[in-house]
Amino acid sequence: MELLPTIWFIAIAVLWTGYLFLEGFDLGVGMLMKLFARNNTERRVLLNTIGPVWDGNEVWLLTAGGATFAAFPLWYASLFSALYLPLLLVLVALIFRAVAFEYRGKVDTDRWRAVWDWAIAAGSLVAAFGVGAALALTTTGLPLNANGDREGGPFAWFSGYAVLGGFAVVCFSLLHALAFLALKTDGDVRHRARRWFVRLLPVLVLPIAGWAISVQLLSGEAWTMAAVAAAVVAAAFAWHFGRNGLEGRAFLSLGVFLLLGSASIFGAAFPVVLPSTINADFNLTISNASSSDYTLGLMTIVACVGLPLVLAYQAWTYWVFRRRVSAAHIPEAHSFLPAIAARALAPKD
Amino acid sequence: MDALEIARWQFGITTVYHFMMVPLTIGLGLVVAVIQTVWYRTGKPEYLRMTKFWGKLFLINFIMGVATGIVQEFQFGMAWSEYSRFVGDVFGAPLALEALLAFFVESTFLGLWIFGWKQLKQGVHLACLWIAVIGSVFSAYFIIVANSWMQHPVGVEMINGRPVMTDAWAVFTNNTALVAVPHTLFGALAVAGGFLLGIAWYHLWRRRHDGIDTVGPDGKVIPGEADIPGRDKADYKVWIASLRIGAVVAMISFAGTALTGDLQGKLMFEQQPMKMAAAEAACHDGTGFSVLSVGNVGSKNCDDIVAVIEVPGILSFLAKGDFTTEVKGVNSLLDQYKADYGTHLPDNPIYGDRAGQEIEYVPVMEVTYWGFRMMIGFGGLAALAALVALWATRKGTVPASRGLMRLAVVGIMAPFGANAAGWIFTEMGRQPFVVAPNPDPSGIDQVFMFTAAAVSPGVSAGELLTSLVVLTGVYAVLLVVEVRLLVKYIRGGVVSAMPELAHAPVDENEDATPGPDGTGKPGDADDVLAFAY
Numbered sequence: 001m002e003l004l005p006t007i008w009f010i011a012i013a014v015l016w017t018g019y020l021f022l023e024g025f026d027l028g029v030g031m032l033m034k035l036f037a038r039n040n041t042e043r044r045v046l047l048n049t050i051g052p053v054w055d056g057n058e059v060w061l062l063t064a065g066g067a068t069f070a071a072f073p074l075w076y077a078s079l080f081s082a083l084y085l086p087l088l089l090v091l092v093a094l095i096f097r098a099v100a101f102e103y104r105g106k107v108d109t110d111r112w113r114a115v116w117d118w119a120i121a122a123g124s125l126v127a128a129f130g131v132g133a134a135l136a137l138t139t140t141g142l143p144l145n146a147n148g149d150r151e152g153g154p155f156a157w158f159s160g161y162a163v164l165g166g167f168a169v170v171c172f173s174l175l176h177a178l179a180f181l182a183l184k185t186d187g188d189v190r191h192r193a194r195r196w197f198v199r200l201l202p203v204l205v206l207p208i209a210g211w212a213i214s215v216q217l218l219s220g221e222a223w224t225m226a227a228v229a230a231a232v233v234a235a236a237f238a239w240h241f242g243r244n245g246l247e248g249r250a251f252l253s254l255g256v257f258l259l260l261g262s263a264s265i266f267g268a269a270f271p272v273v274l275p276s277t278i279n280a281d282f283n284l285t286i287s288n289a290s291s292s293d294y295t296l297g298l299m300t301i302v303a304c305v306g307l308p309l310v311l312a313y314q315a316w317t318y319w320v321f322r323r324r325v326s327a328a329h330i331p332e333a334h335s336f337l338p339a340i341a342a343r344a345l346a347p348k349d
Numbered sequence: 350m351d352a353l354e355i356a357r358w359q360f361g362i363t364t365v366y367h368f369m370m371v372p373l374t375i376g377l378g379l380v381v382a383v384i385q386t387v388w389y390r391t392g393k394p395e396y397l398r399m400t401k402f403w404g405k406l407f408l409i410n411f412i413m414g415v416a417t418g419i420v421q422e423f424q425f426g427m428a429w430s431e432y433s434r435f436v437g438d439v440f441g442a443p444l445a446l447e448a449l450l451a452f453f454v455e456s457t458f459l460g461l462w463i464f465g466w467k468q469l470k471q472g473v474h475l476a477c478l479w480i481a482v483i484g485s486v487f488s489a490y491f492i493i494v495a496n497s498w499m500q501h502p503v504g505v506e507m508i509n510g511r512p513v514m515t516d517a518w519a520v521f522t523n524n525t526a527l528v529a530v531p532h533t534l535f536g537a538l539a540v541a542g543g544f545l546l547g548i549a550w551y552h553l554w555r556r557r558h559d560g561i562d563t564v565g566p567d568g569k570v571i572p573g574e575a576d577i578p579g580r581d582k583a584d585y586k587v588w589i590a591s592l593r594i595g596a597v598v599a600m601i602s603f604a605g606t607a608l609t610g611d612l613q614g615k616l617m618f619e620q621q622p623m624k625m626a627a628a629e630a631a632c633h634d635g636t637g638f639s640v641l642s643v644g645n646v647g648s649k650n651c652d653d654i655v656a657v658i659e660v661p662g663i664l665s666f667l668a669k670g671d672f673t674t675e676v677k678g679v680n681s682l683l684d685q686y687k688a689d690y691g692t693h694l695p696d697n698p699i700y701g702d703r704a705g706q707e708i709e710y711v712p713v714m715e716v717t718y719w720g721f722r723m724m725i726g727f728g729g730l731a732a733l734a735a736l737v738a739l740w741a742t743r744k745g746t747v748p749a750s751r752g753l754m755r756l757a758v759v760g761i762m763a764p765f766g767a768n769a770a771g772w773i774f775t776e777m778g779r780q781p782f783v784v785a786p787n788p789d790p791s792g793i794d795q796v797f798m799f800t801a802a803a804v805s806p807g808v809s810a811g812e813l814l815t816s817l818v819v820l821t822g823v824y825a826v827l828l829v830v831e832v833r834l835l836v837k838y839i840r841g842g843v844v845s846a847m848p849e850l851a852h853a854p855v856d857e858n859e860d861a862t863p864g865p866d867g868t869g870k871p872g873d874a875d876d877v878l879a880f881a882y
Contacts, residue, residue, distance in 0.1 A: 053457075056460055057461070059452045065422055065448075066441065069437060073438060078432075079426070091820075095417065101882060145807075148434070153809070292508075292513045293515065300448055310453045320465060320468050
């Protein structure tokens with residue numbers, strides 16, 4: 001077995017897990033803008049819990065994509081081209097979502113805010129679903145030919161696994177966001193988020209469990225099945241802590257749940273990175289899809305320096321903005337335009 | 350149109366669009382960081398106002414660069430899977446490093462800067478902006494390393510038909526990248542310079558037009574105050590300082606682009622001689638630089654082109670640094686390319702229907718010829734305008750002319766045009782190669798790839814057309830939104846970025862933000878957030 005490709009398989013699994021852990025809650029908060037928040041103030045409370053961090057979280061996606069390109073170019077090429085249309089949707093969703101965060105508060109009218117609220121909620125939903133579908137398909141397979149190209153037209157990727165994976169990430173994100181809001185807000189939002197978290201947890205973990213179990217049935221091993229069982233225990237702990245008002249522990253337990261679930265899925269898929277549903281000989285594996293040892297070695301050195309740094313300064317960001325956000329912290333929306341522009345627009349003389 | 354053509358249009362459109370936002374992000378980021386540093390050191394209120402105002406515009410634009418940047422990374426795999434397979438070993442690394450070492454830094458520290466006005470100490474807060482801006486410079490470096498490898502592949506060996514990286518140092522210090530990085534950074538600063546200049550001009554003009562500033566008998570400005578929030582004497586200082594900074598930045602960066610561009614040109618005459626011959630629309634070997642060529646510049650037969658005005662010796666100077674060396678024209682290069690890389694595309698399934706077609710080695714000459722001249726022309730025009738602007742405002746304000754004000758505002762577009770033209774020139778000029786062969790006789794010259802082989806074989810023209818239409822549509826809508834927001838905030842003036850000015854028109858250092866002398870008290874529990882979405 002090759003050492004460096006194995007390390008990079010693990011590294012990419014870690015990057016995706018980091019992405020799901022961090023962007024998981026901000027995608028969920030985005031969806032909750034429409035599902036949970038009752039008025040503009042609550043929506044602004046939600047937004048400001050993720051305001052300083054969502055962009056940094058999204059870079060985990062770019063890094064996961066970039067690392068896949070660099071470490072497993074054949075995996076990157078086959079997966080991204082086979083999922084052309086779903087990834088297009090993800091891109092459009094991420095574009096609108098990003099712009100919406102920044103532009104929502106820039107014009108003080110209800111209609112303007114409503115448009116961008118929808119962009120945030122729908123963008124978060126579509127992005128989460130698309131990423132989930134793509135990850136599920138890379139663990140369960142796509143109709144790839146010998147060259148690694150998709151056979152069977154633009155929708156040949158569609159399968160029950162895609163839907164399951166999509167729901168898995170959507171549901172996990174919602175749950176994770178509820179745990180996050182309980183931890184990061186105060187007042188009514190905090191209590192309602194905790195209540196929702198406890199009530200919905202048993203349902204929202206089902207799709208991700210379904211995905212994990214499907215992968216076990218396809219290619220599971222003893223330790224990965226044990227990981228699934230351990231993940232269920234972690235979810236039970238999260239529920240227990242949530243019920244007893246221990247928000248920090250509930251959030252962390254859910255993180256452990258994600259870590260174990262993701263380990264069970266990637267672990268079961270290993271060493272195949274992208275199975276072909278046409279012929280197992282066309283499977284992309286860590287051996288036939290990877291870059292040279294030279295490139296992987298270089299990347300390993302850089303990642304060993306870079307990744308701990310990223311974790312350190314991102315952790316610091318969360319520390320700086322550790323204060324709970326509540327309605328009382330939200331400044332009033334300002335309507336500055338009249339002052340100068342009204343004068344500027346008025347005819348002179 | 351077939352899949353290849355659509356994929357190329359898509360890449361071109363999304364990249365040029367993305368590169369409208371990026372230079373403004375890089376350039377304005379640097380300028381805002383310097384301005385905030387001045388405020389930190391001097392405590393002068395006009396520099397806080399400038400930081401807030403230009404910082405607000407910076408953020409409105411920044412987010413568009415972020416949003417459209419993700420498309421770029423995904424697009425290689427989605428639309429250009431054969432390209433990704435071929436170059437992944439060497440091309441993926443700079444992209445991954447860009448994300449890991451630059452994007453994380455940029456986005457995390459910018460988040461700290463945006464939201465941390467109160468939570469962080471002034472010095473730390475300023476450092477966050479600098480770190481974010483340096484991150485954006487690094488991001489430019491990594492992406493240009495990747496691009497330069499396509500222009501001039503180095504540091505690889507062909508193993509099993511694919512280039513495999515053997516010398517990372519060579520890849521990351523590719524001479525093509527080392528000159529392209531400063532060229533791009535100066536280009537970005539030119540955009541920021543023009544942006545400051547045009548907008549500051551508008552506000553100085555507005556103040557005169559509204560009767561706030563007047564001009565004395567000696568022609569010197571007499572700054573005044575009006576009973577409008579933010580329209581005080583400090584506001585005057587904001588705009589005159591911005592205008593002068595913008596003009597100086599614009600002139601310095603044009604000089605920078607000219608110097609680095611000259612170095613780039615000399616390299617390119619060696620590395621991609623056909624691109625430079627096509628930039629000149631020069632058929633025959635010669636020494637003269639064409640100021641104007643007419644005829645059918647886009648003609649396949651370049652003997653249809655007649656150079657009307659030609660300056661002898663200049664082409665040799667651009668290429669070699671003297672006035673006499675003959676520079677090879679399209680015709681002699683064509684024979685050389687045909688001999689080295691074949692006359693027809695190989696009979697290989699990766700070329701699809703194009704297998705066996707004749708290879709067109711001459712790039713589209715009206716694009717290379719005019720792209721090259723638009724780049725230089727727009728850049729020079731902007732620098733000249735900056736010089737004129739400095740002279741015209743020597744007595745402290747702008748002329749009362751509305752037409753001149755409009756010209757200054759429209760002039761903001763010129764450096765954007767120069768940037769776009771430069772990239773279109775260099776990318777189109779590389780055709781028909783996506784990875785141009787390196788003519789260095791060290792044996793690396795077989796590392797090249799025709800664009801015709803790069804597109805995703807499994808993706809249909811219908812899918813590509815869908816994404817082209819969707820992305821172009823989304824981008825068009827968002828461009829309208831961004832420009833309207835920018836215009837709104839520009840018109841609103843400083844108060845649009847500092848609503849606290851409307852409540853307390855003077856002494857905003859004390860009022861809203863902890864002063865640079867460290868009197869700030871971070872994290873007061875009952876405070877509302879200093880910045881909130």
